[in-house]
Amino acid sequence: MVTSVRRREALREATAWVRRTGETGRAAASARRVPWIFVAPAAALCSAVLLIPSLLGAFYAFTEWDGLTAPKWVGLGNFAEFFTRPEGTGVLAHTLVIVVCYVVGVNAVGLGLALGLERALRTRNVLRTLFFVPAVVSPLVVAYVWKFILDTHGPLNTALEALGLGAVAQPWLAKPETALPAIIGVMVWQFSGYHMLIYLAGLQGIQAETREAAMVDGAGSWLLFRHIILPQLRPAITIGVALSTIISFTLFDQVMALTGGGPSGKTETLGTYVYKQAFVNGQYGYSAAVALLLVGVVCVAAAGQLRALRREDS
Amino acid sequence: MSRGSRILACGALLVPLLAAGCANEARDADTLEISTISGGPNDPIDTVVREFRAANPGITVTVKKVPFDQHLQGIRRRLSTGRPPDVVTTLPGYGESSSSASLADKGLLLDLSASPWSKEILEADRRITGDGTRTFVYPVSSQxxxxxxxxxxxxxxxxxxxxxxxxxxxxxxxxxxxxxxxxxxxxxxxxxxxxxxxxxxxxxxxxxxxxxxxxxxxxxxxxxxxxxxxxxxxxxxxxxxxxxxxxxxxxxxxxxxxxxxxxxxxxxxxxxxxxxxxxxxxxxxxxxxxxxxxxxxxxxxxxxxxxxPAVGLVVPKKAGNPGLAKKFLDFYAAGRERYARLDASVPAIPVRTNKPDVPDxxxxxxxxxxxxxxxxxxxxxxxxxxxxxxxxxxxxxxxxxxxxxxxxxxxxxxxxxxxxx
Missing domain, CATH: 3.40.190.10 (Periplasmic binding protein-like II)
Structure with missing residues (x-):
């Protein structure tokens, strides 16, 4: 009651000041312009490197264009072609498999690490750093290191043979059955530490009293996790899932470095497919259409995540 | 949004477009631009350029070298601009979207049939270096x-x-x-x-x-x-x-x-x-x-x-100095035997014979x-x-x-x- 009276008084004083100074129109207009002046340089840069190329790209998605001669309008022809080409559905399927497996894998491992390292271990800070280090290394560098490890004559197979598990050793990146899991494994290995940090931050937001009260009531580790920790970790889970979804949909570096999309296109993803159609096959219009499709898929996924986040907030 | 703010926002969007338009500057008439692949320490093109400069005082030759993959990917982009390089290294025949025959089919390359070396191209390589009647690529080395x-x-x-x-x-x-x-x-x-x-x-x-x-x-x-x-x-x-x-x-x-x-x-x-x-x-x-x-x-x-042929040189139709570019290719072809020796390669157009050759x-x-x-x-x-x-x-x-x-x-x-x- 007191607050609303004060607010009304403040508003009355401000209106009186504007009337006294007679600056209503000009001052307000110039005050409104200030943010735009600050935003203009960034907007110019953003439009040059992002907005204009994206809009042009979206236009070319509806054309047949070889990058050399004038584009020819084909309407939705490129999109239809993607779904009728034999490799089109394969590319989409590989991408979805990677998205599902990576999102589940990286968040599960990240959460597991966070729960493990939340405890008062003497080495927890060292371990946290060790697990986080791969996330700050270039994905390309990580992929090349793993390519060496997973080579037929690489350290992994050598170690398996030394342990008497020679039958398990195989050309991991050359076999269609193992190449895609290998890529997902490398990605999960690299980014689990990053997701561990997200979940550690979430765990620190859970009040110790709540946990203690649950334990006094006789809750074991599983019940504590299921009914106390997990519900309060939902905002962190939403962020973790949203980030991992976007990363996995736009995956490019690791696939190019590890398998180049092979063997026989069995690890081709939307990202690598867009690149190859444009820069190897010279089909810029078709490539732009697939890229636009990728943007659409990512937007839908991100919108779903945002909706879930808002529901949590409310 | 006020009118002034709208103008400001439009300006912010237009500046990059205007900047891009102004970036296409004119090239000097005595300047030759060569776009090629990064070679080893004994890359013959360096020697050819040095000798070409000495034989043609007053001209400026710039050589832009980029790694193999980047170069191939960039050829189409550079040929589609208003002023592509005067001489471009590419792969002869088809096979890649930026290979010589792929570009020639789209009418982007200059016909080099009048060059003296064109008649000496091996019969087997004629379909790779041209369309049977015209020649679009100077085949540098053989494989x-x-x-x-x-x-x-x-x-x-x-x-x-x-x-x-x-x-x-x-x-x-x-x-x-x-x-x-x-x-x-x-x-x-x-x-x-x-x-x-x-x-x-x-x-x-x-x-x-x-x-x-x-x-x-x-x-x-x-x-x-x-x-x-x-x-x-x-x-x-x-x-x-x-x-x-x-x-x-x-x-x-x-x-x-x-x-x-x-x-x-x-x-x-x-x-x-x-x-x-x-x-x-x-x-x-x-x-x-x-x-x-x-x-x-x-x-x-x-x-x-x-x-x-392993690699070749082409002259884009929109090249700024096609005359100088052709002169450069003729100069290279005249000394091809000596230049090939620099990196132990073999010229794709044989010298003193009409048979292909291989390294020793x-x-x-x-x-x-x-x-x-x-x-x-x-x-x-x-x-x-x-x-x-x-x-x-x-x-x-x-x-x-x-x-x-x-x-x-x-x-x-x-x-x-x-x-x-």
Whole structure:
């Protein structure tokens, strides 16, 4: 009651000041312009490197264009072609498999690490750093290191043979059955530490009293996790899932470095497919259409995540 | 949003467009711009440019070198701009979207038929360097596919160079029994050595009976799946795999790992082109390798050597200084024998002869070249890279024991397009 009276008084004083100074129109207009002046340089840069190329790209998605001669309008022809080409559905399927497996894998491992390292271990800070280090290394560098490890004559197979598990050793990146899991494994290995940090931050937001009260009531580790920790970790889970979804949909570096999309296109993803159609096959219009499709898929996924986040907030 | 703010926002959007428009500055009339691939320390283009500058005082020559992949990807973009470079290095024939024939088909290259060297281009290379009547590319160097080996290693193992395909299989089995492999191999995407073995086999299996297959396939008069020679070449590859010619994990080995296996003597031979010598020397310049013709047939008379131009130089139609560009190519061609010696390559346009040639370490291939027992580097006739990808993938799947070879040929036909992309 007191607050609303004060607010009304403040508003009355401000209106009186504007009337006294007679600056209503000009001052307000110039005050409104200030943010735009600050935003203009960034907007110019953003439009040059992002907005204009994206809009042009979206236009070319509806054309047949070889990058050399004038584009020819084909309407939705490129999109239809993607779904009728034999490799089109394969590319989409590989991408979805990677998205599902990576999102589940990286968040599960990240959460597991966070729960493990939340405890008062003497080495927890060292371990946290060790697990986080791969996330700050270039994905390309990580992929090349793993390519060496997973080579037929690489350290992994050598170690398996030394342990008497020679039958398990195989050309991991050359076999269609193992190449895609290998890529997902490398990605999960690299980014689990990053997701561990997200979940550690979430765990620190859970009040110790709540946990203690649950334990006094006789809750074991599983019940504590299921009914106390997990519900309060939902905002962190939403962020973790949203980030991992976007990363996995736009995956490019690791696939190019590890398998180049092979063997026989069995690890081709939307990202690598867009690149190859444009820069190897010279089909810029078709490539732009697939890229636009990728943007659409990512937007839908991100919108779903945002909706879930808002529901949590409310 | 106020009117002023709207103007400000529009300005912010237009500035980049105006800046992009102003970036296309004019080039000096005496300036020659060359766009090429980053070469080694003995890249002949550096010497050619230096001597060309000395012979033409007052001109400015700029050379922009970028790595191989980046250069190939950038060619189309640069040719589509208002002022492309005056001279551009590219791959002759088809095969890549930026190969010379793909660009010439779109009318983007200058006709170089009037150049003195144009008439000296080998008959077999005319379809690669032009369209039969016009010439669009100056073929700089030549490459031939053969089998690298270290004579000392082969002698130490008590083996001799095979001269028929059956002898190749026998040698593979003998070497496999000793715990080694006959041929270094990798099937990894984009790095595979499978393609060289495939081309070496197809040279004998296909081109001995049908020397014009490449042109007939381009004209739509033949298919891969419908040609007995191609089926035979795939069967031969399968037989090599079954005879233990390659490492069991070859499909998953990197090119570097295969080259190291060869350098260490774990793999006794490697099929490749003459331009891959440095890869197989694995940094050891003292390794004196030799090359013998890969016998893709049991009839020595039917053995053929794949040979063709390795790289070429083209002049874009929109080049700022086409006259100076042509003069540069003529200058390069006049001294090509001397320039090729700098990086131990062989000029694609032979000097004092009308026969193709090879480096001295591949002298065993020379009698075949002299006798005209050659085949093209086949993918230079393939209109898009997807055909090559299907072929390489099919060979890798044979290494993995996965695919019926006939399916690969059908996939290559399915990937064939009438026009280059």
């Amino acid at each position: 031939a596919v053969g089998t690298f080996y270290d004579p000392k290693v082969l002698a130490r193992e008590g083996l001799s160079v095979p001269t028929t395909f059956s002898e190749v299989l026998t040698l593979c089995r003998t070497v496999a029994r000793k715990g080694k492999v006959a041929f270094a191999m990798t099937g990894q995407e984009g790095a595979g050595l499978t393609i060289f073995v495939g081309l070496a086999l197809a040279a004998s299996d296909v081109f001995a009976d049908d020397p014009r297959f490449g042109e007939r396939r381009l004209a739509g008069q033949a298919t891969f799946a419908g040609t007995a020679g191609w089926a035979r070449s795939m069967e031969h590859f399968q037989q090599m795999k079954d005879a233990g010619c390659f490492d069991k994990g070859a499909a998953g080995s990197s090119r570097e790992a295969a080259a190291q296996a060869f350098a260490k003597g774990e793999a006794l031979m490697a099929v490749g082109t003459t331009v891959t010598l440095q890869l197989f020397q694995a940094g050891d310049a003292n390794l004196k390798l030799k090359m013998f013709p890969f016998p893709g047939s049991d009839d020595p008379a039917k053995v053929r050597i794949p040979i063709g 370490y591949a002298e065993a291939l020379r009698p075949y070249l002299q006798a005209g027992k050659t085949a093209p580097i086949m993918d230079q006739h393939w209109p898009n890279p997807e055909v090559h990808t299907q072929y390489a993938s099919g060979l890798t799947e044979i290494l993995l024991g996965k695919k019926d070879p006939g399916q690969t040929l059908k996939a290559m036909d399915a990937a064939w397009t009438e026009r280059a992309p």
